Amino acid sequence: MTFIVAIQLNDSIIVASDNKIATILEDGTLTYPKENVSKIHSWENGIVTGTGEYNVIINAVRLFNNFKKLPHHYFADCLDISRKLREFKIGTDYYQVANTKIMYSTYTENGAQLYRVESFDPNDKYLVTAAEKMDITVWMFNPKIETITMNLKELYDGLKDRDIF
Numbered sequence: 001m002t003f004i005v006a007i008q009l010n011d012s013i014i015v016a017s018d019n020k021i022a023t024i025l026e027d028g029t030l031t032y033p034k035e036n037v038s039k040i041h042s043w044e045n046g047i048v049t050g051t052g053e054y055n056v057i058i059n060a061v062r063l064f065n066n067f068k069k070l071p072h073h074y075f076a077d078c079l080d081i082s083r084k085l086r087e088f089k090i091g092t093d094y095y096q097v098a099n100t101k102i103m104y105s106t107y108t109e110n111g112a113q114l115y116r117v118e119s120f121d122p123n124d125k126y127l128v129t130a131a132e133k134m135d136i137t138v139w140m141f142n143p144k145i146e147t148i149t150m151n152l153k154e155l156y157d158g159l160k161d162r163d164i165f
Helices: 054-066 072-090 146-157
Strands: 003-008 013-017 041-043 046-051 101-108 111-118 127-130 135-140
Touching (some): 003 046, 003 111, 046 135, 072 101, 072 127
Antiparallel strands (some): 003 135
Protein backbone atom coordinates (compact mmCIF):
# COMPACT_ATOMS: atom_id res chain seq x y z
CA MET A 1 0.00 0.00 0.00
CA THR A 2 2.90 2.31 -0.76
CA PHE A 3 2.48 6.06 -0.92
CA ILE A 4 5.50 8.07 -2.08
CA VAL A 5 5.79 11.80 -2.71
CA ALA A 6 9.02 12.98 -4.31
CA ILE A 7 9.79 16.56 -5.27
CA GLN A 8 12.61 17.66 -7.55
CA LEU A 9 13.43 21.29 -6.79
CA ASN A 10 16.06 23.34 -8.59
CA ASP A 11 18.63 22.92 -5.83
CA SER A 12 17.46 19.95 -3.76
CA ILE A 13 14.99 17.08 -3.44
CA ILE A 14 12.32 16.00 -0.96
CA VAL A 15 11.22 12.37 -0.68
CA ALA A 16 8.63 10.99 1.73
CA SER A 17 7.11 7.52 2.03
CA ASP A 18 4.72 5.65 4.25
CA ASN A 19 6.00 2.78 6.41
CA LYS A 20 3.30 0.11 6.05
CA ILE A 21 3.29 -3.09 4.05
CA ALA A 22 0.21 -4.79 2.66
CA THR A 23 0.45 -8.38 1.51
CA ILE A 24 -1.92 -9.88 -1.03
CA LEU A 25 -2.83 -13.44 -0.07
CA GLU A 26 -3.58 -16.20 -2.58
CA ASP A 27 -7.33 -15.70 -2.07
CA GLY A 28 -6.97 -12.03 -3.00
CA THR A 29 -7.44 -10.59 0.49
CA LEU A 30 -5.05 -8.07 1.97
CA THR A 31 -3.20 -8.45 5.26
CA TYR A 32 -1.48 -5.61 7.09
CA PRO A 33 1.39 -6.65 9.34
CA LYS A 34 1.66 -4.50 12.47
CA GLU A 35 5.37 -3.75 12.15
CA ASN A 36 6.61 -0.65 10.36
CA VAL A 37 9.30 -0.85 7.69
CA SER A 38 11.43 1.79 6.07
CA LYS A 39 10.70 2.11 2.38
CA ILE A 40 13.53 4.58 1.86
CA HIS A 41 16.85 2.80 1.48
CA SER A 42 20.36 4.12 1.03
CA TRP A 43 23.08 3.62 -1.48
CA GLU A 44 26.53 5.17 -1.66
CA ASN A 45 25.36 8.37 -3.36
CA GLY A 46 21.77 8.87 -2.22
CA ILE A 47 18.48 7.17 -1.46
CA VAL A 48 16.26 4.59 -3.18
CA THR A 49 12.54 3.98 -2.78
CA GLY A 50 9.88 2.30 -4.83
CA THR A 51 6.39 1.03 -5.19
CA GLY A 52 5.22 -2.44 -6.09
CA GLU A 53 6.40 -5.62 -4.44
CA TYR A 54 8.62 -4.88 -1.45
CA ASN A 55 10.76 -8.01 -1.97
CA VAL A 56 11.56 -6.97 -5.54
CA ILE A 57 12.54 -3.46 -4.43
CA ILE A 58 14.70 -4.47 -1.48
CA ASN A 59 16.46 -7.21 -3.47
CA ALA A 60 17.20 -4.78 -6.32
CA VAL A 61 18.76 -2.36 -3.82
CA ARG A 62 20.80 -5.15 -2.21
CA LEU A 63 21.98 -6.38 -5.59
CA PHE A 64 23.06 -2.87 -6.61
CA ASN A 65 24.80 -2.25 -3.28
CA ASN A 66 26.73 -5.54 -3.54
CA PHE A 67 28.65 -4.14 -6.47
CA LYS A 68 30.72 -1.13 -5.52
CA LYS A 69 31.06 1.80 -7.91
CA LEU A 70 28.32 0.75 -10.35
CA PRO A 71 27.04 3.68 -12.41
CA HIS A 72 23.63 4.70 -11.10
CA HIS A 73 21.79 3.77 -14.31
CA TYR A 74 22.46 0.10 -13.42
CA PHE A 75 19.54 0.33 -10.99
CA ALA A 76 17.40 -0.56 -14.02
CA ASP A 77 19.31 -3.82 -14.57
CA CYS A 78 19.19 -4.69 -10.88
CA LEU A 79 15.43 -4.09 -10.78
CA ASP A 80 14.96 -6.27 -13.87
CA ILE A 81 17.04 -9.12 -12.38
CA SER A 82 15.24 -8.87 -9.04
CA ARG A 83 11.81 -8.93 -10.68
CA LYS A 84 12.72 -11.91 -12.88
CA LEU A 85 14.01 -13.86 -9.86
CA ARG A 86 10.79 -13.12 -7.95
CA GLU A 87 8.64 -14.17 -10.91
CA PHE A 88 10.66 -17.36 -11.23
CA LYS A 89 9.77 -18.10 -7.61
CA ILE A 90 6.07 -17.13 -7.52
CA GLY A 91 4.96 -16.86 -11.16
CA THR A 92 4.18 -13.99 -13.48
CA ASP A 93 0.53 -13.35 -12.65
CA TYR A 94 1.09 -10.77 -9.92
CA TYR A 95 0.24 -7.16 -10.78
CA GLN A 96 2.24 -5.85 -7.84
CA VAL A 97 5.43 -7.61 -9.00
CA ALA A 98 4.98 -6.77 -12.69
CA ASN A 99 4.46 -3.07 -11.90
CA THR A 100 7.30 -2.57 -9.43
CA LYS A 101 9.31 0.59 -10.02
CA ILE A 102 11.98 2.47 -8.14
CA MET A 103 13.17 6.01 -7.73
CA TYR A 104 16.63 7.03 -6.59
CA SER A 105 18.63 10.15 -5.98
CA THR A 106 22.20 10.97 -6.82
CA TYR A 107 24.38 14.04 -6.83
CA THR A 108 25.29 15.74 -10.09
CA GLU A 109 27.20 18.90 -10.90
CA ASN A 110 23.86 20.73 -10.49
CA GLY A 111 23.02 19.24 -7.07
CA ALA A 112 20.69 16.43 -6.01
CA GLN A 113 18.78 14.76 -8.84
CA LEU A 114 15.91 12.25 -8.75
CA TYR A 115 15.65 9.45 -11.30
CA ARG A 116 12.70 7.14 -11.97
CA VAL A 117 13.18 3.54 -13.11
CA GLU A 118 9.96 2.21 -14.56
CA SER A 119 8.42 0.21 -17.36
CA PHE A 120 4.95 0.90 -18.69
CA ASP A 121 4.56 -2.64 -19.99
CA PRO A 122 5.90 -5.72 -18.14
CA ASN A 123 7.40 -6.97 -21.43
CA ASP A 124 9.42 -3.79 -22.03
CA LYS A 125 12.81 -2.84 -20.61
CA TYR A 126 13.00 -0.50 -17.64
CA LEU A 127 13.63 3.14 -18.56
CA VAL A 128 15.65 5.54 -16.42
CA THR A 129 14.41 9.13 -16.59
CA ALA A 130 15.52 12.19 -14.65
CA ALA A 131 12.82 14.16 -12.86
CA GLU A 132 12.27 17.63 -14.26
CA LYS A 133 12.98 20.70 -12.11
CA MET A 134 10.05 21.73 -9.89
CA ASP A 135 8.37 18.36 -10.50
CA ILE A 136 6.23 16.40 -8.04
CA THR A 137 6.03 12.63 -8.43
CA VAL A 138 3.31 10.73 -6.56
CA TRP A 139 3.37 6.95 -6.57
CA MET A 140 0.60 4.99 -4.91
CA PHE A 141 -0.44 1.36 -4.76
CA ASN A 142 -3.83 2.46 -6.08
CA PRO A 143 -3.09 5.12 -8.70
CA LYS A 144 -6.45 6.92 -8.33
CA ILE A 145 -5.38 10.32 -7.01
CA GLU A 146 -8.65 12.20 -7.37
CA THR A 147 -9.06 12.37 -3.57
CA ILE A 148 -5.79 14.29 -3.11
CA THR A 149 -5.74 16.41 -6.28
CA MET A 150 -6.44 19.69 -4.48
CA ASN A 151 -3.77 18.97 -1.87
CA LEU A 152 -1.23 18.28 -4.62
CA LYS A 153 -2.11 21.54 -6.38
CA GLU A 154 -1.58 23.47 -3.13
CA LEU A 155 1.74 21.69 -2.62
CA TYR A 156 2.87 22.47 -6.16
CA ASP A 157 1.84 26.12 -5.92
CA GLY A 158 3.97 26.50 -2.77
CA LEU A 159 7.20 24.85 -3.97
CA LYS A 160 10.35 26.78 -3.07
CA ASP A 161 14.02 25.96 -3.41
CA ARG A 162 16.09 25.31 -0.31
CA ASP A 163 18.08 28.51 -0.67
CA ILE A 164 14.89 30.57 -0.24
CA PHE A 165 14.37 29.29 3.33
